[in-house]
Amino acid sequence: MSLVLHGYFRSGTTYRVRLALNWKGVPYDVVPVNLVEGAQSSPDYLTKNPQGLVPALEVDGQLLTQSPAILEWIEETWPKRPLLPSDPIERARVRAFAAAIGCDIHPIQNLRVMKKVRADYGQDQDGAWAWARHWMETGFAALERMAASTGGKNGFIFGDGPTMAEVYLLPQMVNARRFGVDLSAYPRLVAADEAARALPEFEAAAPENQPDAV
Amino acid sequence: MSLVLHGYFRSGTTYRVRLALNWKGVPYDVVPVNLVEGAQSSPDYLTKNPQGLVPALEVDGQLLTQSPAILEWIEETWPKRPLLPSDPIERARVRAFAAAIGCDIHPIQNLRVMKKVRADYGQDQDGAWAWARHWMETGFAALERMAASTGGKNGFIFGDGPTMAEVYLLPQMVNARRFGVDLSAYPRLVAADEAARALPEFEAAAPENQPDAV
Numbered sequence: 001m002s003l004v005l006h007g008y009f010r011s012g013t014t015y016r017v018r019l020a021l022n023w024k025g026v027p028y029d030v031v032p033v034n035l036v037e038g039a040q041s042s043p044d045y046l047t048k049n050p051q052g053l054v055p056a057l058e059v060d061g062q063l064l065t066q067s068p069a070i071l072e073w074i075e076e077t078w079p080k081r082p083l084l085p086s087d088p089i090e091r092a093r094v095r096a097f098a099a100a101i102g103c104d105i106h107p108i109q110n111l112r113v114m115k116k117v118r119a120d121y122g123q124d125q126d127g128a129w130a131w132a133r134h135w136m137e138t139g140f141a142a143l144e145r146m147a148a149s150t151g152g153k154n155g156f157i158f159g160d161g162p163t164m165a166e167v168y169l170l171p172q173m174v175n176a177r178r179f180g181v182d183l184s185a186y187p188r189l190v191a192a193d194e195a196a197r198a199l200p201e202f203e204a205a206a207p208e209n210q211p212d213a214v
Numbered sequence: 215m216s217l218v219l220h221g222y223f224r225s226g227t228t229y230r231v232r233l234a235l236n237w238k239g240v241p242y243d244v245v246p247v248n249l250v251e252g253a254q255s256s257p258d259y260l261t262k263n264p265q266g267l268v269p270a271l272e273v274d275g276q277l278l279t280q281s282p283a284i285l286e287w288i289e290e291t292w293p294k295r296p297l298l299p300s301d302p303i304e305r306a307r308v309r310a311f312a313a314a315i316g317c318d319i320h321p322i323q324n325l326r327v328m329k330k331v332r333a334d335y336g337q338d339q340d341g342a343w344a345w346a347r348h349w350m351e352t353g354f355a356a357l358e359r360m361a362a363s364t365g366g367k368n369g370f371i372f373g374d375g376p377t378m379a380e381v382y383l384l385p386q387m388v389n390a391r392r393f394g395v396d397l398s399a400y401p402r403l404v405a406a407d408e409a410a411r412a413l414p415e416f417e418a419a420a421p422e423n424q425p426d427a428v
Contacts, residue, residue, distance in 0.1 A: 050356045050360050051314055051318065053318070059303065062303055064306045065310045066309065067313075069306045069307070069308075070310075072306070072309055073302055073309075088287060089273065089276055089287075091286070091290070092278045092283045092284065092286070092287040093283070094283075095280065095283035095286055095287075096278065096280035099281075099282045100265055100279075102282075102313075102317055103280070104265065104321055106317075107321055107322055108322055113322060116348070121335040123335075131330075134330070
């Protein structure tokens, strides 16, 4: 199977896909899509992803979009080194943790929304970053409460190794640090982030280690 | 198995869960959580969902949150009358369509975000609704392009019956009509919405048919 990941080093959703593929040991090629230069809106890229968002994963020439869908496809296609538990209720809990980031934090503070806040409501960069921090702080407080009863070990949120919880958490923590969120209120999240980033497969997926990093 | 759905008649995410349970023929009790009165932030409800959002699904006393996680759990637990296709690539496409709504439209235009736009940026109701319409129109244009190559029948987006695509679409169409989106540009979405709403199981899940509807 031939995989080509169209994405951007700093895109959190692209980072998620790298984390899952690396963890499963699945090889893939990378084609950078420079979000700052607007490459995601080029006619060529729109044929790959009609939403004009990254990532898009090309699977033997077929295009998959939306990281939550791509991640489920990866988990179904390479079930070894699972990122979801086998117990149905536990699976739902891991997915809920992931969705609390993937639906309720990340999309509200991503590039296109911050651009809209600046363009329509006269916000400067500080204002846009304050918007982003608000949604991260609200979401992280809930995640920290959720993590209090998950019974993870070795720092991880669920179980004794990484799950989709860390796949979604790490990219969000990058944004949190970038936008100046005070992380001291979220010790469980910080511990999980550190535990997961220490894994070589996860380290290799980090934004700063990508070929298009600037 | 005993199911209690904590939610609100007008909540799109609660509506998704009703659609899936009704389609599968799974009985459940309803406990209304009045979002307008702020019941989602009560100490009692926060023990059910630390995010302070609806829905929460109580399964034999265990609490599940986040509609994307709840919907996957429903599909895994009651595989008959599937809402996801069996082919892995097709599953990913249906999930991508769903996530394009669940991540990139709905959370950006929900109640708490519109409240923030009003409170922080001096927007009135018209301004908040314009914000909501912008994200729906951007998202619907992409969904309409995505739906052009899905090969659905009888009006449905994928296959010849409802999938997770319609489970996510119907609640978003309710919001679109409520906030004044001109739907004439999205004929495939309108057709799928009409086809799915004509199903008795889906009709019974509509907001106006709920016990807490006002």
